[in-house]
Amino acid sequence: MIETVTEIKRLRALVRSWKKEGKRVALVPTMGNLHEGHFTLVRQARRHADKVVASVFVNPTQFGPNEDFDRYPRTPQADVEGLAAAGCDLAWMPSVEQMYPLGVDMTTRISVPGTVTAVLEGASRPGHFDGVCTVVSRLFNQVTPDVALFGKKDYQQLAVIRQLVAELQFPLEVIGAEIVREDDGLARSSRNQYLGEAERAAAPQLHRVLREMRAACAAGLPRQLVEQSAAAALGEAGFVVDYAVVRQRDLAEPVDGQAGERVALLAARIGSTRLIDNLEF
Amino acid sequence: MIETVTEIKRLRALVRSWKKEGKRVALVPTMGNLHEGHFTLVRQARRHADKVVASVFVNPTQFGPNEDFDRYPRTPQADVEGLAAAGCDLAWMPSVEQMYPLGVDMTTRISVPGTVTAVLEGASRPGHFDGVCTVVSRLFNQVTPDVALFGKKDYQQLAVIRQLVAELQFPLEVIGAEIVREDDGLARSSRNQYLGEAERAAAPQLHRVLREMRAACAAGLPRQLVEQSAAAALGEAGFVVDYAVVRQRDLAEPVDGQAGERVALLAARIGSTRLIDNLEF
Incomplete structure (x- = not known):
């Protein structure tokens, strides 16, 4: 009870x-x-x-x-x-x-x-x-x-x-x-219900881009390039990007070439709704 | 133990x-x-x-x-x-x-x-x-x-x-x-030990002036006059006054002519030592 x-x-x-x-x-x-x-x-x-x-x-x-x-x-x-x-x-x-x-x-x-x-x-x-x-x-x-x-x-x-x-x-x-996601990868959020049909269809791109950022970092691509590509991919998917970054787990900027645990973080607007998501690796 | x-x-x-x-x-x-x-x-x-x-x-x-x-x-x-x-x-x-x-x-x-x-x-x-x-x-x-x-x-x-x-x-x-005082009225404070002999002799004036402020308020004198007299008395006793005021218990300025509980508060420097004291009434 x-x-x-x-x-x-x-x-x-x-x-x-x-x-x-x-x-x-x-x-x-x-x-x-x-x-x-x-x-x-x-x-x-x-x-x-x-x-x-x-x-x-x-x-x-x-x-x-x-x-x-x-x-x-x-x-x-x-x-x-x-x-x-x-x-x-x-x-x-x-x-x-x-x-x-x-x-x-x-x-x-x-x-x-x-x-x-x-x-x-x-x-x-x-x-x-x-x-x-x-x-x-x-x-x-x-x-x-x-x-x-x-x-x-x-x-x-x-x-x-x-x-x-x-x-x-x-x-x-x-x-x-840990983050709880829909089957298509969209992180659960109270703000998801603001999304129109087309916006909802585009929203899982956030998680897809995060996985691409992880893969690009694993492949050794420079961080700035990873971040620029992520922002470009979100822009193409109809988002207005606030930030698309790779950071140390404490949110400090990583030193280039140095290994260590990372987190990719995104914030972007689709229509009038602002969504955030992230992925640790 | x-x-x-x-x-x-x-x-x-x-x-x-x-x-x-x-x-x-x-x-x-x-x-x-x-x-x-x-x-x-x-x-x-x-x-x-x-x-x-x-x-x-x-x-x-x-x-x-x-x-x-x-x-x-x-x-x-x-x-x-x-x-x-x-x-x-x-x-x-x-x-x-x-x-x-x-x-x-x-x-x-x-x-x-x-x-x-x-x-x-x-x-x-x-x-x-x-x-x-x-x-x-x-x-x-x-x-x-x-x-x-x-x-x-x-x-x-x-x-x-x-x-x-x-x-x-x-x-x-x-x-x-409640405040603990010396026999001569000086409020106990760690800063009292900074006082030179002459300063220590003058320090009890703080408590004396507070009692005068209480008496003046009880006699119905206007608050501004009470505060000015207090500051003047402290100045004569060798203090440099930070403030000498009568306030409501919540430290708001009292409305003139309105009764209620009050507190008189003093802050003043003697030599290089800053002392504070107060009296509720």
């Missing part, structure tokens, strides 16, 4: 009672409109903890002024049903007022500086990661989990949160979960 | 074992060089918890570039002895590297916006409260106390921390402790 909680007092009482029994608690933070990617996170959380809390909160502070906060899909009833089916114990659904008692504009902000927030999504979406850190810190303090799970689809977000947790020394473990 | 801990693993293990036994944990954050004011906090903490942790850490991020970080007095051995005598269970003495693993300049910062950080100390010491919030959040996450005690001498700091805890929703209670 899942319990839906909207009051912080009730949340704290439940988590406290679990901890008293020696149970480990996992948190899966979400913005709702849940899909198979989220449910996989919940099932994975079960393997790391006795109790799984999923938060459902569309966070205003991580949307830019021209982004899709208002039209971001909100489906609370379906979310709770899906979470229950996935074996989640508690759906934490706070209000904006609960999360930001002094208002969104007067809220205490948390800023992770450096490369990890400055490049890629940080460059395309100024203030986005401040908003993510600001809300995730509150969720950690509200739920006090032993472990928190984040999907690798938001690859840079995961890196930022790892740095946030290490730096502020939150007493919890961060686990990154 | 007090235990001195410098490793986060050991700290977490001890606190975890206490919590398993159902014990309540209090935190008294300090910058060391402890005096009766701190020891009073420790004894008071005992009344709210079964175990008392005092942190001793001179925090570089709350000192400005022209402030006294390097010459701030460090007396770790005397601190531990004093804490033990006051009944403290654990002295948490992290290194700068432990507290700021990526370095002081690249650290994740926490900013409380608004009046509470903008005025008075915030205006005199830009970035000071960011540094306070940045270190206090780490201490909360390291120690995970049920209750944290802060002295009212740093009146504005206490207000900022209350807002930080309410906003980020740290799972703990903040308690403000």
Whole structure:
């Protein structure tokens, strides 16, 4: 049985009672409109903890002024049903007022500086990661989990949160979960439902281009050429490219000719929808 | 018996074992060089918890570039002895590297916006409260106390921390402790030891002027006149005044003629030493 909680007092009482029994608690933070990617996170959380809390909160502070906060899909009833089916114990659904008692504009902000927030999504979406850190810190303090799970689809977000947790020394473990894809390779995302029919048909090109980038790197092609070819291929497929890059796993630029683990990352718009994807190798 | 801990693993293990036994944990954050004011906090903490942790850490991020970080007095051995005598269970003495693993300049910062950080100390010491919030959040996450005690001498700091805890929703209670004074009225402070003989003789004027401000407000004098007289009196006593003000308890400017609880706050330099004090009424 899942319990839906909207009051912080009730949340704290439940988590406290679990901890008293020696149970480990996992948190899966979400913005709702849940899909198979989220449910996989919940099932994975079960393997790391006795109790799984999923938060459902569309966070205003991580949307830019021209982004899709208002039209971001909100489906609370379906979310709770899906979470229950996935074996989640508690759906934490706070209000904006609960999360930001002094208002969104007067809220205490948390800023992770450096490369990890400055490049890629940080460059395309100024203030986005401040908003993510600001809300995730509150969720950690509200739920006090032993472990928190984040999907690798938001690859840079995961890196930022790892740095946030290490730096502020939150007493919890961060686990990154693999990307869940459709049969045609498209990474699952709440934004996929914005896609028109032709856009949806083109969208799997993102994953195809990522695999080509991996193959080109494996074949020893220069990184800049790999990135240029990827951007060109996406352009031909009808995308407007934000970035198409190969990076070290910590998102620093690789030194040419040096071996090591890499990640290819893409962000591109098709129609009015912005999609991101990545591939580690 | 007090235990001195410098490793986060050991700290977490001890606190975890206490919590398993159902014990309540209090935190008294300090910058060391402890005096009766701190020891009073420790004894008071005992009344709210079964175990008392005092942190001793001179925090570089709350000192400005022209402030006294390097010459701030460090007396770790005397601190531990004093804490033990006051009944403290654990002295948490992290290194700068432990507290700021990526370095002081690249650290994740926490900013409380608004009046509470903008005025008075915030205006005199830009970035000071960011540094306070940045270190206090780490201490909360390291120690995970049920209750944290802060002295009212740093009146504005206490207000900022209350807002930080309410906003980020740290799972703990903040308690403000009364100011401890010398017989002549001077508030206990680590900075008092910087004072030369003549400066030390003049220093109790701060408390005298605060009492005069209280009396003048009680007599119905206009606030601006009270503040001007206070600044003039301090100037005559040899101080260079940063501010001498009457505020509402939340540090907002009082509306003239309206009754309510107030606090008078002073900051002034004597020689090269900056002292602060306040009085609620």
